[in-house]
Amino acid sequence: MNHHQNSDKQLIINIAEQTLTVYQQQKEILKYPVSTAKNGIGSQEDSGCTPLGQHVIAKKIGSDSPISSVFVGRVPTGERYDAALGELHPERDWILSRILWLSGLEEGVNKGSNAQGVCDTYQRYIYIHGTPDTEPMGVPLSHGCVRMRNEDIVELFEQVEEGMSVTIMAG
Template sequence: MKNIQKTDKQLVINIAEQTLTIYQQQTEVTKYSVSTAKNGMGGQQDSGCTPLGQHIIAEKIGDRSPINAVFVGREPTGERYSAALGAQHPERDWILSRILWLRGLQKGINTGSNSQGSCDTYQRYIYIHGTPDSEPMGVPLSHGCVRMRNTDIIELFEQVEEGTPVMIVAD
């Protein structure tokens, strides 16, 4: 298991504001509009909720992939998202451009399990990832992940390392 990276950067995802903020040495550097879970906050398996608490970026996936590259099971399919492809597959939850796979650090909250069952962010495949540009930001609509504009996730991907701390807060 990877440990927290010795870095002066931290990401804070604020669910009430629907924002992701990069802090460097505790100073705000950049703020992005995001979309978290339509089902609200929570860590339980199959809840469709965005987990709260302390996390790290466990894995960075998609380096050098083209913008709008489609991922299924964390693997590029070779497809590039377009409105026509979206219309052909309306059932898909589009994961595009880059993936930052999160791992929870708080036992019983976002890693391992608790009295209600599994609550493991990593095993739930919770990511920060790109989504079609037609999807609104600033509105909770995801299935648990943190969605971003494709240009924003590519920019963020270049600024962070595996092990970078990520705090997900309610407000």
């Protein structure tokens, strides 16, 4: 993982607005609707919440996968999501197309643990990832991750690098 900032881009995720914005040299260049956690803001393990604060993209996964590819445990299953597959597994939290795995930078906030237990974004498997097109954007519905439209995550994936700064803010 390279930690030197070799890019002048950064991502800002705004929970109140349910948006992800790409900034380059402090200028907004791209903005996408997202869906963050149904359970709101939080960093504790098993809270089902989206963590706040300073993060980096730890790993980019899925670069060669077709759009709507299904991932389980960050590995493509070879399936492509469609309505029929969705009906077969209504309980699944679909991870599609691409994964940007986030890692927290603030000890005791979104990294490591605190008095309440584990609060580590990376260990909690918090990603930015694609979701079925039937899932609404702009509404907090995820289990903690940041969901995006498949076309959007594929486009975003090409704009970002491992080690890039990601700030998640309440509003």
